[in-house]
Amino acid sequence: MAFPTDAKSAMISVQELIKEPLTLIPQQYIRFGDQEPSTTILFDRSNLLPTLPILDMKQLESGSELQKLHLACKDWGFFQVVNHGVSCSLMEKLRYEIEEFYKLPMEEKVKYKMRPADLEGFVNVARREGKLDWGDGFYMTTNPITRRKPYLFPELPSSLRNTLERYITELQELGMRLLGVMARALKIEREEVVELFEDGMQSVRMTYYPKCPQPELVMGFTPHSDATGITILNQLNGVDGLEIMKDGVWIPVNFQPDAFVVNVGDILEILSNGIYSSIEHRAMVNSMKERISIAFFMNPKFEADIGPISSLINSQNPPLFKKIGIEQYIKDAASRKVYRKSLLERIKIKIDQESQDG
DSSP states (O other), X not given: OOSOSOTTSOOOOHHHHTTSOOSSOOGGGOOGGGOOOBHHHHOSSGGGSOOOOEEEHHHHHHTTTHHHHHHIIIIISXXXXXXXXXXXXXXXXXXXXXXXXXXXXXXXXXXXXXXXXXXXXXXXXXOGGGOBOSSEEEEEEEESGGGSOXXXXXXXXXXXXXXXXXXXXXXXXXXHHHHHHHHHHTTOOHHHHHHHHTTOOEEEEEEEEOOOSSGGGOOSEEEXXXXXXEEEEEETTSOOOEEEEETTEEEEOOOOTTOEEEEEOHHHHHHTTXXXXXXXXXXXXXXXXXXXXXXXXXXXXXXXXXXXXXXGOOSSSOOOBOOEEHHHHHHHHHTTOOOBXXXXXXXXXXXXXXXXXX
């Protein structure tokens, strides 16, 4: 764990680190090995960059954009959604409240510090080779309510807590609507998905990425795929930084105003038997502006076992993944001992090509 176990020790925070001008980036943040070039380096003109699909929620539910959704989930694993029904005023209120939270003095934020042997709280977790991300994150389970840690969500400042509660309720509804149209795009019964995800495991991560004097040396968030069903990302203050891997190249995502970016997680790749792809992505930082985001993660029920949905399996399409309990899968992913898509690779069924041919 990145945090010391001594309760009197200071909490690791990039926000605290940069309060004094930095002449050198501390070694534990320097990440040369992960800095493959993005398309901003490869292309001189921004109009040559591939564009993330933008989908209209109203048209998705009417069925007119189902094929576009299907191709986005297959080819990109990401899309932006507009006309989603979440009010702009609520999104603006949430932005304000999270900004105010990150302005709190460290003695206030430290009470949310991730505790020993826990996976939730205010945290900057060590990644590969002990390196740290250039960002302060606050991760917590929000559903089922009985699984909320009593010292986290219930203890948030009341204005943030109330706003976040309203926001979560709206995103629960949006998430289930999205999963419903994804089921239609996959030509499976909506109930097969609803039964798994209704009142399932949900969580949020609020992340503050401070400015960095040498952004080319650090990583805001390590390359990874999400161990989720779907993730709904809200880039709160309009500062870009998300990049996705497509065709071997890192592509920066330019958010549409008031849009959410939605991505396929590992669990949906498993359920769809590989038809939909969870894609590696990362967060970059810059020297001019801080970036603030909130990600909402939707997963099946804790007690569920996940594997390819039975109606997608036949003699021509055998299962590509083993079954695994959702709670174990999430614990394995949250342990941070995996990198990129290595966890998903572990449960792939190894097909003996010779026996297939024989």
